[in-house]
Amino acid sequence: MKKLLLASAASALMASGALAEEIKLGIIFGFTGPIESLTPAMADGAELAMKEVSDSGKFLGGSTVTPVRADSTCIDAGAATAAAERLVTSDGVAAIVGADCSGVTGAILANVAVPNGIVMISPSATSPGLSTAEDNGLFFRTAPSDARQGVVMAEILLEQGVKSVAVTYTNNDYGKGLADAFQAAYEERGGSVTINAAHEDGKADYSAEVGALAAAGGDRLVVAGYVDQGGSGIVRAALDAGAFDTFHFPDGMIGTKLEENFGDEIDGSTGQHPGTDSPGAAMFQELAGDAFDATSPFSPESYDAAALILLAMQAAGSSDSQVFKDKVMDVANAPGEKIYPGELAKALDILASGGDIDYVGASAVELIGPGESAGNYRQIVIEGGKVTTAKYR
């Protein structure tokens, strides 16, 4: 009897808010598969934003947001499509945070999001191919395209007066995409790439590869590889043979392993990786507290992806993807009041009263071109065997 009373009281409360409803958001990440160690913190980041919005009570007339998780597997496009299909048709989600890896993201976008007209914001798909994918304005990402890193890399090298480089990349989509983007950007700005050669990961000996790179020459060697894999092997062989003294490292090569492996042997080398000195990152870590590791890669981007969806809904006054998809760019970019993590309630208020916001969030979001993050990069230089920050750009 008591329960019944409570239930009816609750439903009466719910009914009192004119439009209040329960809005479901899909979270589709690879909870199993190659990046399963990253995805829990990503999902926690996204859910943190949803909880913040729900708890504020100011979202679309007191509506609440419920996350629904699904597994993208990161690599299996068929399984990811089926999982996304279930989210849309059986769970009835209003929008999707995800997916994570570029391949499955493209598959879900083409097979589920576009046919059903559902907005998707990915926090971590970085393939340049997604910039030109057919999306009817439904797809955004809070991660920068790898093509962007190529441009940044070219600018850094030319600023330092390096006019000719040799490039070696790890033989996969990431390495090739980045190397090609870099070569195009660098040559367009007047630099010259003497050789653009692949290397395979997991080999014991890279002296032959380094022989070819050395024969081509260049002021610096760009290593678009992985520090745990062949990238370090290439650097080792190049140093041993005396082929190159300084290197340039994109994101896959920068880590504590680089300092451990080479120390001051690579002094004077440069590099860049996604990173920001915006206060948002620290605020996000504080907000997350001990609940999860907020410094984990793409966790801040996930928070931002969920927040952008919800703020766009608020701005449009509707949770219908076809209506709020046009508002995503508006809430993400200037003009308007800057919004940091933990300030979503304030943002909801401003939007409800018809004001403008410029969502900065945890990863300093700035959406450009076809709705992807402009990306913020930390430019580094190796000094005394340590990776040190030169500046942020």
Add this chain to the structure above:
Amino acid sequence: MDFLNAIVALANYLLIPGLAYGSQLALGALGVTLVYGILRFSNFAHGDTMAFGAMVTILVTWWLQSLGISIAPLPTALLAMPFGILATAALLLATDRVVYRFYRRVKAKPVVLVMASLGVMFIMNGLVRFIIGPDDQRFADGARFIIKARDFKAWSGLSEGLALRTSQVITIVTAVVVVAALFWFLNKTRTGKSMRAFSDNEDLALLSGINPERVVMYTWLIVAALVTVAGVLYGLDKSFKPFTYFQLLLPIFASAIVGGLGNPLGAIAGGFVIAFSEVTVTYAWKKVLTYLLPADWAPDGLVQLMSTDYKFAVSFAILVVVLLIKPTGLFKGQSV
């Protein structure tokens, strides 16, 4: 000056790496050829046996390092190698007792033994990964260089550097010592002679009172020493990763077959033929040609016959050509 630069560049990128790699292949191919000559099958488990020997040596090296024992400037691994050889010998003798002896007794066809060795390969593969994991392991210590590229440039005033690593010198010296010892053993000692007799004609050897099980045992002991030395040298010179030893199987077999299976001299020649063809075919000759040719003849392209990705294809191609034209190999061995 340009001529000197060209010579130094060639030595730095072709000659020294080729010699070291060739020595490693030669030691590996010697083991394959011995097993083929005496036990009469192609041992596919060879690469992973190398990994096992190197793994035991690494574990002992770490133990010695933790005790503070070292023979600087030489790597501690040299001190640990005998332990590796003993453990590998025990493993090989145990494998022979459990697997190969049965097939010898039932006079199984060589192809059955080859398939059995494939099974052994997978087990050793798993064993090594189970004990030390699939990752890269670093165990080299002591002085890394005899000649550093930068120091050489400063000393000679040339624009090309020449690097000579300690591990490369150790590899070449050890290979020479081991090969000399092996040939002395095969040609001068009673046991060595009985092994050669057994290899030439099994029935005649049995008639003249040679104990086959003894010959087999000695063969495995020698193979254990060869694989461990080859595995450790490769690990010291490059890096230890179980998967790369599995990949080494192809160039090692190519070396043994090119030289002539069952012929120890051929295995050594084959090792160097394969090593130098892999290195020269994938080398970009632009720099050397620019030094040697008159300025306006200098090439624009890289003058690289094949991208380095196709390194393994070179050993494959040589293997196929030799099998087609001269199935017994360069030095008269048995045909496959």
